[in-house]
Amino acid sequence: MSNSDRTDFGFEEVPWAEKAKRVRSVFASVAGKYDVMNDLMSFGVHRLWKHFTLSLTGLRPGQTALDVAGGTGDLALGMLRQVGKEGRVVLSDINSSMLEVGRDRLLDLGFVGNVECLVADAERLPFDDNSFDCLTIAFGLRNVTDKAAALRSMHRVLKPGGQLLVLEFSTPVAPGLKPLYDAYSFNVLPMLGRWIADDAASYRYLAESIRMHPNQETLLEMVRTAGFGETRYHNLSGGIVALHRGYKI
Amino acid sequence: MPATPAWLAAVEALLNRGIQASMQATALARRLDATALRVDIEGLTSIRASVTGGRLALAAADPSRESAAHERVNASIKGSPFALLRLAAGNVQPETQAARTAVRGDAEIANSYRELIAAARPDLEEELSRIVGDLPARRLSQFALKTAAWARQARRTAGENIAEYLQEESRDLVSRPELDEFLQGVDAARETVDRVEARLTRLEQRLKG
Numbered sequence: 001m002s003n004s005d006r007t008d009f010g011f012e013e014v015p016w017a018e019k020a021k022r023v024r025s026v027f028a029s030v031a032g033k034y035d036v037m038n039d040l041m042s043f044g045v046h047r048l049w050k051h052f053t054l055s056l057t058g059l060r061p062g063q064t065a066l067d068v069a070g071g072t073g074d075l076a077l078g079m080l081r082q083v084g085k086e087g088r089v090v091l092s093d094i095n096s097s098m099l100e101v102g103r104d105r106l107l108d109l110g111f112v113g114n115v116e117c118l119v120a121d122a123e124r125l126p127f128d129d130n131s132f133d134c135l136t137i138a139f140g141l142r143n144v145t146d147k148a149a150a151l152r153s154m155h156r157v158l159k160p161g162g163q164l165l166v167l168e169f170s171t172p173v174a175p176g177l178k179p180l181y182d183a184y185s186f187n188v189l190p191m192l193g194r195w196i197a198d199d200a201a202s203y204r205y206l207a208e209s210i211r212m213h214p215n216q217e218t219l220l221e222m223v224r225t226a227g228f229g230e231t232r233y234h235n236l237s238g239g240i241v242a243l244h245r246g247y248k249i
Numbered sequence: 250m251p252a253t254p255a256w257l258a259a260v261e262a263l264l265n266r267g268i269q270a271s272m273q274a275t276a277l278a279r280r281l282d283a284t285a286l287r288v289d290i291e292g293l294t295s296i297r298a299s300v301t302g303g304r305l306a307l308a309a310a311d312p313s314r315e316s317a318a319h320e321r322v323n324a325s326i327k328g329s330p331f332a333l334l335r336l337a338a339g340n341v342q343p344e345t346q347a348a349r350t351a352v353r354g355d356a357e358i359a360n361s362y363r364e365l366i367a368a369a370r371p372d373l374e375e376e377l378s379r380i381v382g383d384l385p386a387r388r389l390s391q392f393a394l395k396t397a398a399w400a401r402q403a404r405r406t407a408g409e410n411i412a413e414y415l416q417e418e419s420r421d422l423v424s425r426p427e428l429d430e431f432l433q434g435v436d437a438a439r440e441t442v443d444r445v446e447a448r449l450t451r452l453e454q455r456l457k458g
Contacts, residue, residue: 052255055262058304060269161302173252220250230301232308235252242252247301249283 010208019145026202027095033197049241053167054078062086063133068122069140073102080111092120122150127157138167142213151226158248166244169210174238216242253309261307267369274368278303286362287325324354
């Protein structure tokens with residue numbers, strides 16, 4: 001098997017077709033405790049990262065938005081508030097277990113009618129061209145097998161003038177942060193995973209997949225190559241997370 | 250491309266809300282669609298402002314001169330932070346402003362961006378109410394206005410008191426009436442000298458002729 005047939009799954013190399021299956025099993029295993037773990041692992045800071053992302057959507061009442069790999073629906077919820085009853089938000093995820101948690105949460109909060117939930121592969125989004133005013137993907141792109149295909153697919157479904165927001169773990173740039181961050185993510189995260197979610201392996205994969213994800217500049221170039229214009233990125237928490245943005249021009 | 254700081258994104262979000270709320274700003278943004286302006290704030294940073302789909306986008310730009318030369322922008326403007334702030338606020342004295350800021354490229358587009366930012370200026374009370382609610386925002390806004398008015402009044406009073414002390418107590422400075430009297434004397438002396446000079450010139454010409 002040639003190298004081009006294989007892709008990363010954390011620090012492991014797996015056949016291209018197997019990554020989606022393995023990612024699906026990771027998230028099926030952690031879906032129930034996903035939100036609690038996010039709060040614990042990030043000390044709640046993931047809420048600020050998501051709030052920052054939502055503050056930049058530029059969505060207005062009546063517009064449409066797509067949250068790709070939206071999981072438990074944090075961003076979809078914020079965007080539903082922005083587009084109002086006349087607008088529409090689609091929450092999609094390749095993992096039905098995660099999507100179920102997100103769908104139930106939105107229903108429990110009273111969002112019905114202007115929200116759709118569907119299992120969809122980010123590489124082949126099942127929507128017409130030029131369908132959405134804004135598209136978000138938070139902590140999802142890293143798990144996609146063919147990131148370039150996913151970005152092209154997102155570009156296709158965005159309306160001209162629409163904005164893409166990619167919130168994802170990245171490479172720390174603040175001086176002295178990297179060794180602390182490495183120690184935390186390779187030692188503390190799997191331990192938290194074992195204690196809280198009874199699944200250390202999934203959280204080891206999380207730490208490894210972050211290291212294998214393209215850094216800020218590489219991802220910016222990928223976003224540009226997919227056809228987006230006016231691209232830029234914001235480092236959050238010293239570069240632990242970066243928000244990449246681009247418009248379909 | 251350098252990372253765009255989060256504060257710039259916050260400014261962009263504020264201005265975009267201002268654009269949506271103002272018909273004049275919306276029309277300006279529509280006119281500026283697909284244009285870009287580079288702003289070099291001396292000693293601080295470089296920013297690329299562009300309008301796409303009626304929305305303003307602000308991004309950090311590479312401050313190097315090579316980057317400025319190769320970047321595709323319709324206009325660029327360079328100046329000190331203070332001069333650019335005054336320009337953005339519309340507080341423009343053309344003859345002095347020209348010396349403090351340098352505009353290259355399409356000056357009409359640069360001016361339209363200035364007008365866009367002035368028209369999209371956020372209502373701070375409205376923005377505050379999004380965070381703390383309407384009533385506390387109103388109270389905080391009134392408190393801020395009263396504090397600003399008090400600060401202005403205090404500065405004026407302090408200036409008057411210092412001037413009075415220097416003129417009346419320490420006598421380091423002369424008072425305005427004394428100064429006016431002195432200046433009038435200087436004017437009178439200059440006029441007398443001018444008249445004497447003119448007479449002497451006339452006498453010289455008569456003697457020669």
